[in-house]
Amino acid sequence: xxxxxxxxxxxxxxxxxxxxxxxxxxxxxxxxxxxxxxxxxxxxxxxxxxxxxxxxxxxxxxxxxxxxxxxxxxxxxxxxxxxxxxxxxxxxxxxxxxxxxxxxxxxxxxxxxxxxxxxxxxxxxxxxxxxxxxxxxxxxxxxxxxxxxxxxxxxxxxxxxxxxxxxxxxxxxxxxxxxxxxxxxxxxxxxxxxxxxxxxxxxxxxxxxxxxxxxxxxxxxxxxxxxxxxxxxxxxxxxxxxxxxx
Amino acid sequence: xxxxxxxxxxxxxxxxxxxxxxxxxxxxxxxxxxxxxxxxxxxxxxxxxxxxxxxxxxxxxxxxxxxxxxxxxxxxxxxxxxxxxxxxxxxxxxxxxxxxxxxxxxxxxxxxxxxxxxxxxxxxxxxxxxxxxxxxxxxxxxxxxxxxxxxxxxxxxxxxxxxxxxxxxxxxxxxxxxxxxxxxxxxxxxxxxxxxxxxxxxxxxxxxxxxxxxxxxxxxxxxxxxxxxxxxxxxxxxxxxxxxxx
DNA sequence: CGAAAATATTGATTTTTATCAATTTTTCAA
DNA sequence: TTGAAAAATTGATAAAAATCAATATTTTCG
Numbered sequence: 149x150x151x152x153x154x155x156x157x158x159x160x161x162x163x164x165x166x167x168x169x170x171x172x173x174x175x176x177x178x179x180x181x182x183x184x185x186x187x188x189x190x191x192x193x194x195x196x197x198x199x200x201x202x203x204x205x206x207x208x209x210x211x212x213x214x215x216x217x218x219x220x221x222x223x224x225x226x227x228x229x230x231x232x233x234x235x236x237x238x239x240x241x242x243x244x245x246x247x248x249x250x251x252x253x254x255x256x257x258x259x260x261x262x263x264x265x266x267x268x269x270x271x272x273x274x275x276x277x278x279x280x281x282x283x284x285x286x287x288x289x290x291x292x293x294x295x296x297x298x299x300x301x302x303x304x305x306x307x308x309x310x311x312x313x314x315x316x317x318x319x320x321x322x323x324x325x326x327x328x329x330x331x332x333x334x335x336x337x338x339x340x341x342x343x344x345x346x347x348x349x350x351x352x353x354x355x356x357x358x359x360x361x362x363x364x365x366x367x368x369x370x371x372x373x374x375x376x377x378x379x380x381x382x383x384x385x386x387x388x389x390x391x392x393x394x
Numbered sequence: 395x396x397x398x399x400x401x402x403x404x405x406x407x408x409x410x411x412x413x414x415x416x417x418x419x420x421x422x423x424x425x426x427x428x429x430x431x432x433x434x435x436x437x438x439x440x441x442x443x444x445x446x447x448x449x450x451x452x453x454x455x456x457x458x459x460x461x462x463x464x465x466x467x468x469x470x471x472x473x474x475x476x477x478x479x480x481x482x483x484x485x486x487x488x489x490x491x492x493x494x495x496x497x498x499x500x501x502x503x504x505x506x507x508x509x510x511x512x513x514x515x516x517x518x519x520x521x522x523x524x525x526x527x528x529x530x531x532x533x534x535x536x537x538x539x540x541x542x543x544x545x546x547x548x549x550x551x552x553x554x555x556x557x558x559x560x561x562x563x564x565x566x567x568x569x570x571x572x573x574x575x576x577x578x579x580x581x582x583x584x585x586x587x588x589x590x591x592x593x594x595x596x597x598x599x600x601x602x603x604x605x606x607x608x609x610x611x612x613x614x615x616x617x618x619x620x621x622x623x624x625x626x627x628x629x630x631x632x633x634x635x636x637x638x639x640x
Numbered sequence: 641c642g643a644a645a646a647t648a649t650t651g652a653t654t655t656t657t658a659t660c661a662a663t664t665t666t667t668c669a670a
Numbered sequence: 671t672t673g674a675a676a677a678a679t680t681g682a683t684a685a686a687a688a689t690c691a692a693t694a695t696t697t698t699c700g
Binding site for chain 1 (some may be wrong): 408442477480481483486487497501502505508509514528531535538539540542543545546547548549550552554556557559560561569599638639
Binding site for chain 3 (some may be wrong): 600604623
């Protein structure tokens with residue numbers, strides 16, 4: 149049984165959990181969560197019982213070069229974070245999923261987002277007001293440390309990404325992309341992805357034709373199996389070797 | 395007239411400034427400085443009258459993948475911040491000069507540095523204990539905001555760098571490098587640089603031979619003049635155009 | 641279900657960039 | 671100053687990757 153509370157959120161009678169709005173209980177599943185240092189009161193202040201927003205596959209959540217006072221917290225589904233370059237070429241920086249948190253590069257810095265985020269599967273997320281976030285930053289030291297740590301890690305990630313994209317040949321870059329999907333996104337060596345070949349190419353900094361040819365080579369070397377949108381890594385050791393030395 | 399104080403710092407009788415040690419007066423020249431929100435007491439705590447360190451051209455200040463509890467603040471000279479990739483290829487991320495500040499990616503995150511910094515001219519810098527820095531981060535909110543802002547900006551810089559390096563042809567990348575040197579480092583269109591052709595190539599993600607050929611093309615198109623280590627930008631409009639559309 | 645549209649694959653060719661080798665210029669220390 | 675070493679330049683060639691075009695496969699939707 150469910151009933152609707154004063155903010156329009158569906159609440160479950162049995163477990164007392166709110167189900168279609170953003171609130172403190174949204175963020176408590178995971179010890180890795182950036183919000184772990186906030187009190188319940190602070191979390192409530194942050195999200196203020198906002199409705200969750202749903203996006204269909206392909207919809208734009210945040211558009212590059214626009215100002216937005218929102219910070220995104222993913223609840224369900226996957227989205228790609230990418231930069232739209234000149235000449236229609238896109239560079240996918242990373243894929244985000246449940247619990248991931250995007251400040252957009254505008255935090256304390258004009259609120260301009262430097263990348264586009266769009267859904268690659270149906271997405272549910274909470275939109276957090278960045279003014280409230282910065283308010284909590286200044287009043288909760290542990291949270292501030294956590295937020296800075298997030299940015300430091302993001303920095304390190306971008307650096308290693310930059311080297312990978314600029315100093316490796318195509319097979320090495322594709323191997324990196326496949327291992328990233330296995331380890332960070334799908335958490336299994338056999339996965340069905342909603343990413344198109346073009347999007348896999350945008351992650352690996354090459355054309356879709358080149359990507360297809362590399363996948364073909366990997367198949368012929370029995371490193372992976374593919375079947376339409378399904379990819380299985382059958383020889384991870386080789387893939388790691390290629391990603392390092394490629 | 396100068397005299398030596400109890401920490402071994404040379405102090406000028408006339409202006410009462412300390413001249414070879416790091417102290418509050420080191421950081422107050424510039425309103426852009428990240429330390430502007432610290433009180434004199436906090437600054438003194440941060441640097442604790444340490445001697446300035448000098449490096450000769452070519453010396454390594456911070457080595458990639460080593461732990462260090464220092465944060466670098468540049469007082470004089472220039473240094474390159476670069477990633478040492480596999481196969482001996484280096485990628486220069488940026489050049490730092492007076493007043494620049496490097497936390498190294500280890501802040502609140504294990505103190506491991508993810509890049510190497512080495513002097514490209516004689517360098518004087520202060521080494522700040524990162525433990526003291528994090529201490530001040532938790533006790534001075536304005537400083538915390540400033541530090542986060544620095545990291546946010548660095549993030550945005552890395553993103554735009556990543557696109558530039560991956561989506562542009564060589565002439566566009568060289569044009570970007572030359573404009574960066576003009577606008578961010580030397581602040582003049584005619585400069586003599588201590589960067590070798592190999593280092594300019596490492597900034598532009600190409601081989602030194604390719605870099606030389608592109609510079610040659612620019613010369614023949616009357617966009618720049620070069621004379622050994624001296625470079626003069628004579629047609630900035632064209633260079634900007636190439637950097638955008640290249 | 642089946643046709644149209646979108647996506648993926650394959651092959652041929654061109655463009656871009658790196659590599660290798662030889663030569664010239666610059667730097668720096670004896 | 672001078673001569674060896676380092677750095678820069680130039681040319682020829684090879685490797686890597688993109689482009690273009692044709693075909694095949696998958697997805698979507700009436």
